[in-house]
Amino acid sequence: MRRAGARTIVALRSSCVDRSSTVQCFADDGPAPPAERDGFVIRTVHVGPAQHVQYELTPLGRSLLDLLEAARAWAEAHLHEVIEAREAASPAGRTS
Template sequence: MTVENVVERTRSFDPYERGCPSRDLLDHIGSKWAVLVLGELGRNGSARFSVLRRVLAGVSEKMLTQTLRGLERDGLVRRTVYPEVPPHVEYELTALGQTLREPLKALTEWSVQHVEDVIAARGDYDRRADLAR
């Protein structure tokens, strides 16, 4: 594929336009649980469902299942079933999923660095809103 083809292909997708498939993809990969699942799999290579559930404190079994299925459907996560008794299932990032490691790592690092600033801004906003009442 030539550079011109790549540029033309990406121009046809505009997440600011209603109905754009890239908007749907942003919804999937931008969800809280998807970001955390992708981050954990990026850090550790692969994980069993029970490990993900334990590491991602607060996620319900149903939500984790839905998140993993969605990421698998999007081609970002691979589910491997090992024929053992009981069955052993592991999840790992696909090559496409690996391409999200750096952007998600940057987003996660930003959130850790700036969480105190955001908490302070929320407090200021809430105080101003209370005074306006």
């Protein structure tokens, strides 16, 4: 995972576009996401012909980057084990 601004939150909204060190979201008129409410991101609304909303990590949000990177690395290293466990637990994967 790269540590460039708000790129780590691009999954917050499906209509988001990664732009440099921020994330821009279009036609966003819903409630603030929990990440904004809890102080992890700053949301800036840009009004005009190309109205969009921009999200940027706060210092509190950036303080999570090392933890998120560790979780990503763990998931990558153990993904095969999780898949095997799911397959073994599924009705098709059971032998008895």
